[in-house]
Amino acid sequence: MTELLEMSVAEAATRIQAVELSREEYFEAWREAAAQDELNAYLWRAEDRAVESDGPLAGVPIAIKDLFCTEAIQTTAGSRILEGHRPLYTATAVRRLTEAGAEVLGKTNMDEFAMGSSNENSAYGPVRNPWDRERVPGGSSGGSAAVVAGSLAPCAIGTDTGGSIRQPAALCGVVGLKPTYGAISRYGMIAFASSLDQCGPLTRNVADAALLLAAMQGRDPCDSTSLGIEGGIKAPSREDLKGLRFAVPAELGGDTIEAGVRAVFEATLRRIEELGGEIAEAPLPHAEHGISAYYMIAPAEASSNLARYDGVRYGMRVEAEGDVIEMYEATRAAGFGDEVKRRIMLGTYALSSGYYEAYYGRAQRVRTKIAADFAAAFEDFDFVVTPTSPSVAFGLGEKTDDPLAMYMNDFFTVPMSLAGIPAISIPAGLAEPDGGGPRLPVGFQIAAPALAEQRLLDAAHALERAIGFDAKPGEGSGG
Amino acid sequence: MIEREQVLHVAKLARLRLSEPELEKMAGELSGILEHVDRIGELDLDDVPPTSHVVELENVLRPDEPRPSWPREAVLEQAPDPAEGAFRVPSPQAEA
Numbered sequence: 001m002t003e004l005l006e007m008s009v010a011e012a013a014t015r016i017q018a019v020e021l022s023r024e025e026y027f028e029a030w031r032e033a034a035a036q037d038e039l040n041a042y043l044w045r046a047e048d049r050a051v052e053s054d055g056p057l058a059g060v061p062i063a064i065k066d067l068f069c070t071e072a073i074q075t076t077a078g079s080r081i082l083e084g085h086r087p088l089y090t091a092t093a094v095r096r097l098t099e100a101g102a103e104v105l106g107k108t109n110m111d112e113f114a115m116g117s118s119n120e121n122s123a124y125g126p127v128r129n130p131w132d133r134e135r136v137p138g139g140s141s142g143g144s145a146a147v148v149a150g151s152l153a154p155c156a157i158g159t160d161t162g163g164s165i166r167q168p169a170a171l172c173g174v175v176g177l178k179p180t181y182g183a184i185s186r187y188g189m190i191a192f193a194s195s196l197d198q199c200g201p202l203t204r205n206v207a208d209a210a211l212l213l214a215a216m217q218g219r220d221p222c223d224s225t226s227l228g229i230e231g232g233i234k235a236p237s238r239e240d241l242k243g244l245r246f247a248v249p250a251e252l253g254g255d256t257i258e259a260g261v262r263a264v265f266e267a268t269l270r271r272i273e274e275l276g277g278e279i280a281e282a283p284l285p286h287a288e289h290g291i292s293a294y295y296m297i298a299p300a301e302a303s304s305n306l307a308r309y310d311g312v313r314y315g316m317r318v319e320a321e322g323d324v325i326e327m328y329e330a331t332r333a334a335g336f337g338d339e340v341k342r343r344i345m346l347g348t349y350a351l352s353s354g355y356y357e358a359y360y361g362r363a364q365r366v367r368t369k370i371a372a373d374f375a376a377a378f379e380d381f382d383f384v385v386t387p388t389s390p391s392v393a394f395g396l397g398e399k400t401d402d403p404l405a406m407y408m409n410d411f412f413t414v415p416m417s418l419a420g421i422p423a424i425s426i427p428a429g430l431a432e433p434d435g436g437g438p439r440l441p442v443g444f445q446i447a448a449p450a451l452a453e454q455r456l457l458d459a460a461h462a463l464e465r466a467i468g469f470d471a472k473p474g475e476g477s478g479g
Numbered sequence: 480m481i482e483r484e485q486v487l488h489v490a491k492l493a494r495l496r497l498s499e500p501e502l503e504k505m506a507g508e509l510s511g512i513l514e515h516v517d518r519i520g521e522l523d524l525d526d527v528p529p530t531s532h533v534v535e536l537e538n539v540l541r542p543d544e545p546r547p548s549w550p551r552e553a554v555l556e557q558a559p560d561p562a563e564g565a566f567r568v569p570s571p572q573a574e575a
Contacts, residue, residue: 085557088549182534195532224539225532292516303493310494312566317559324569329496341495345486345505346512348493359516364529366519371533403508404515420533450534 004029009060009155009208010235013101016059023052023059027103030061034106034152039128039137041146044074045106050098057215058101063153065144066107067114068094068199069188077190078110078140080123081309081316081335091188092220093157093199100215105153108143112337113306114164114192116140117409120400121339128396129172130473131440135393138168138409144202145172149473155212156202161193162294163388163413165200166425170388170443173427173471175464176202177209177457178413180450181420182227184213185220193301196294196417206426206461210236213453229451236454236461241277244459246446247381249284256411258391260431264442265387268428271466272385277459282377282384286369290414293370295407296350296363297418302340303347309335342403371419378449383459386412388425388443392433416447423447424460427469441471480510 004026007015015021027049034045043066052058069075069087076082090098098104111121119127119142127142129135130150137146141158145168148156158165160178169176177200184199191197201212214233220226248269257265269279311317311331320330336344350359377384390411399406416423424446430439444463448456486506490497497505555561560568 088553088557180534221541225534225536227534286522289519289522292519295512296516307494311559312568313554314557315559319569322569324571325494327569328494332494333496333498336495341497341501342505342508344493344495345489346509349481349485349489349509349513352489352492358520359513361529362519362522362524363516364531365524365527366522367530367533368527369522369524371530404511407512418533 005033005151008205009203010211012154013057013060013211026059027061030105030154034147037152039130039133039146039150039152040125041109041127041143041150041152042106043076043109043124043143046104049103052103053099053101055099055101057097057211060102061105061154062097062102063106063108063144063147063156064094064104065110065141065156065158067110067159067190068157069190070094070104070107073107075107075190076124077114078112078122078124079335079340080337083316085315089188092185092222093189093216096216096218097212102215108141108147108156110143111140112340113190113302114140114159114161115302115339115343117163117167117406118399119143120396121337123337126396129393131173131393132438135395135440136171138171138389138393140164141202142168145169145174145176148172148174148202148204155204155208157199157212158202159189160198160200160417161196161298162417163410165202166413166423166443166445167389167409169202169425171393171441173441173469174202174204175206175209175424175426176200177213177424178416178422179213179217179453180227180422182225183229183422183451183453184216185223185226187220187222191305193298194305195301196298206424206457206464207235209424210234210457227451229453231454233454233457236457238458238462239465241272241275241459241462243276244383245278245280245381246272247282247377247384248279249287249384249386250281251284251288252386256390256408257387258431258434260433261387261389261391261442264429264431265444268444268463268467272463275462275466282381284373284377284384284415286366286373287415289366290370290418291407291411293363293366293418294410294414295346296359297367299343299347300350300360301347303344303351306340306344367418370415374415374419374421382448382455384447386445388412388445392431392440392442394433412445421447421450422453422456424456426460426464426467428467429469430471480513481506
């Protein structure tokens with residue numbers, strides 16, 4: 001059975017299609033594995049198999065972040081306000097996976113409404129990092145990263161608004177891809193910041209990420225901002241990086257990166273050169289303002305999107321003495337956690353009369369500058385590379401009292417989100433945290449121009465092969 | 480930087496009831512975050528257009544054809560207080 005769990009998704013799917021492997025046996029093996037969850041990574045697990053479809057993902061069990069609506073299955077977004085909520089419909093991304101033959105294995109824990117970088121903002125308790133249970137898995141797709149890293153699911157999907165797929169993938173030692181804004185439909189994905197939210201896969205390797213992206217991407221009449229990738233996505237096969245140019249931002253923010261993370265990053269740059277790729281510095285002068293712009297734009301959009309939770313049509317209601325406004329206020333006070341309240345307040349402030357231009361308006365102009373910086377870099381380069389996260393996984397509770405320190409986790413991931421371009425994090429090695437301790441995974445981020453996912457996956461695949469990351473949680477790493 | 484009164488005003492706009500300790504904490508935290516954000520005030524952005532959407536999209540149109548809507552009973556099943564085929568809410572003009 002262990003053997004079954006070690007197969008890549010691509011391999012299992014091929015074997016199932018060749019009738020060398022039974023769908024029932026494979027699903028059952030994963031269902032039993034998922035039942036062993038000691039990380040608080042699942043909020044719901046399938047007891048039975050749903051109706052099966054044939055297709056390229058036939059028989060592949062998949063874990064779904066609890067931000068995706070699943071018909072008749074509880075969907076909480078990690079929030080108390082949606083406890084027990086059973087949507088009337090299924091998100092397009094999930095529907096496309098199941099139509100391709102995938103089977104929902106469970107719904108994963110997450111930061112409430114996808115707001116957080118540590119999974120500590122879930123109303124249902126934090127997820128633990130399989131490498132070290134006293135550390136965070138990252139967020140907001142912490143549950144999805146932890147189930148893949150902890151062998152509780154063969155693959156998962158999550159969402160990324162400012163780094164919520166890439167950062168947990170990095171902290172858990174798995175692959176995480178944020179596609180181009182619009183590449184996958186947002187229909188049925190509970191909205192956080194609509195101009196930034198993007199669905200994507202978290203997998204053990206790049207080929208599996210390509211397989212899931214291929215099934216999910218495409219235009220959707222239910223999301224008018226969806227684009228689809230022309231020509232679709234094929235299995236990545238590239239083995240070298242000859243003729244490709246990689247830009248390292250000149251303003252990489254030297255003092256904020258942990259020494260161990262920097263060492264792994266630099267070793268990976270050398271690996272790129274060994275594969276024939278060229279490395280040079282490129283200016284991205286506005287990327288350092290990404291956090292400021294993001295933490296105005298995302299909360300502003302969130303404050304509007306979250307206005308719908310009012311205790312009227314679905315979700316929780318708290319009755320109060322007095323009129324309907326009192327009911328709204330009491331419901332929202334009890335239903336939302338601290339971080340969600342903080343962002344609603346921040347966003348409402350940024351949009352309020354007298355402050356709109358100084359905060360929200362300026363942030364939108366910075367967004368233009370950041371996108372222009374990337375466009376300029378892509379005139380000379382194929383990719384921009386950075387560490388995914390400034391540090392390895394940090395301790396539970398270490399940053400919960402300092403919102404700004406928590407936000408700085410997103411320093412390297414937010415600029416790509418603001419520019420709407422695709423970016424992938426692949427495990428690049430292990431490093432000791434500053435202050436010592438067992439070694440933990442480090443992610444390497446590669447960003448590409450909009451809709452250049454195929455080129456991005458091909459390059460990431462070649463680099464992944466050369467790195468040969470095969471460390472697992474629990475092997476002399478304190479897990 | 481952000482006063483207690485401002486926090487109260489914004490909370491009212493956002494329909495959030497904050498407890499006294501939450502109010503105090505929120506004022507400090509919002510001030511800290513805004514202080515960081517204020518750095519973008521140093522950039523020259525006068526001639527820079529704002530970006531609200533990163534992908535250039537033209538109007539996305541579809542035929543305007545009638546489709547069935549959700550069954551009323553299924554929708555109301557999710558409601559905290561359904562009554563007479565509708566959502567019931569406290570009166571907007573309740574006696575305080």
